[in-house]
Amino acid sequence: LWVRYLFFSLSLLIYVTIISANLVIVLSVCLETSLHQPMYVFICCLCLNSLYGSTGFFPRFLMDLLSDTHFISCPFCFIQMYITNTCLGHELSLLTVMAYDRFVAICQALHYHRKMTFRTVLLLLILAVLYPAWAFGYFFYQAIILPLCGNQLHKIFCTTWSIINLSCVDTTVISIVGQFVAMISIFIPLSFVLYTYLRILLVCRRSSSEFRGKALQTCLPHIVTFGNYCISLLCEFSLTMYNVDEVNTFSVVLSLEFWIIPPIINPLVYGLNLPQIRGVISGLLNVGKRLRPV
Template sequence: MVIILAVFLEKSLHQPMYIFISCLCVNSLYGSAGFFPRFLQDIVSDSHLVSRPLCFIQVYVIYTYASYELTILTIMAYDRFIAICQPLHYHSKMTFKWVQVLVLVAVFYPVFTIGFCLYLTVRLPLCGNKLNRMFCSNWPVVQLSCVDTTLNNIAGQFVVVTAIFIPIFFVLYTYLRILLVCSRRSSEFRGKALQTCLPHIISFLTYSISLFLEVSLSRLEAGQLNPSIAVILSLAYLIIPPPQ
């Protein structure tokens, strides 16, 4: 909250990277508000019941939170790529208007893709009411349906590819280009760049792997994995803070 207020009030911080960082902070508050209240309630309660509307709301909040993280990190990687690889063109390319466009795309793409995917799930008649999960997830809910879910499967795969894998590959590609550019500079510049980039790459890979494990875990049938391991893997990307 302090970072958000500082960037908002201090005009000297109205720079692309600070704006993107404040967007990540806002998203962290959004994700925490959508996950932890229910999670803490389930910990202290003996009854783990959730209504159908609240379950779908939780799915939407958690999925958009994770997708926002990746889309914002993608535009942050693009910003760093321009700043390091094309420094003379940085101010002409990263204008305030272009930053606004990037932020709007990063926000509204998950809204529409995940919203459409969830719409397909909401309209399904459910024949079961038990989820073997710590929180509501889209595919386990789809599996409770007793009608054909081919369209849901296709839509889900599309969202996974476009909202998860493409941003991950883009971020890794930009960092690879940055490291290649740094390798041709002086040893002092290379050392500073590696000191800045490597921790970010490691934390980004950790977050991406935990997110990939959650996506894979949601596709497994109950009983295929040890319950304790399943809980740890499913909560990892929600508890491990993403890179900033």
């Protein structure tokens, strides 16, 4: 019993840390007018997506840690499934948009303010939200209308593939088409990100050391975030290919990676590495100290 409460306490601490760290970045960008620039707006949206995904996962996970019976109703399972998939998709879309922003800022610096206008930023954010909804919408609809013959999920949260595996009918076509669309939806943005950084590297190679240092300072957080996402994606695909017949330590670790590592690492990387955000956070903390009652 004490092990259950230990895991609950650790999970609650992680959840509170995720909420706090991402909220600090969001509030810093929203309250500080000097951060109302495309790069920081995209960072803010990335942190909002972490809050969105964590809120869709952790409350139910914490309840399951304290419960002897692990049941979830179909509507709540479908909601969790939708949040899980769209959170993954939004993360990829935002990372792609951020890569484009850095590409324009470094490779087309003279045209940056003309290209990255408020209208362009708003359009990119709308596309980042709608793209995952389009890519996932059809299979989400197919999953919720499938007749189900089983009720035991072999994962710690609801996913599209876990629901499809419970179906009474043959889902071979849906699975093949779904995997193909998923690969295309992931391959195109990831290829674009790699292409932009190849171009950035070529520009930095021909530039001065001072220019390379500034470019690295702004690109390093995105590279770390992108690396975290690729690791999370690899874990998710590994878990899907593993086809576990029961929830075990291996599947739990792979499942938790996306919900713990990126939401904690991302705000820390941006908050510590970018001096503009670090300065605003320091200012907010100093104001809090001055307002603290004696």
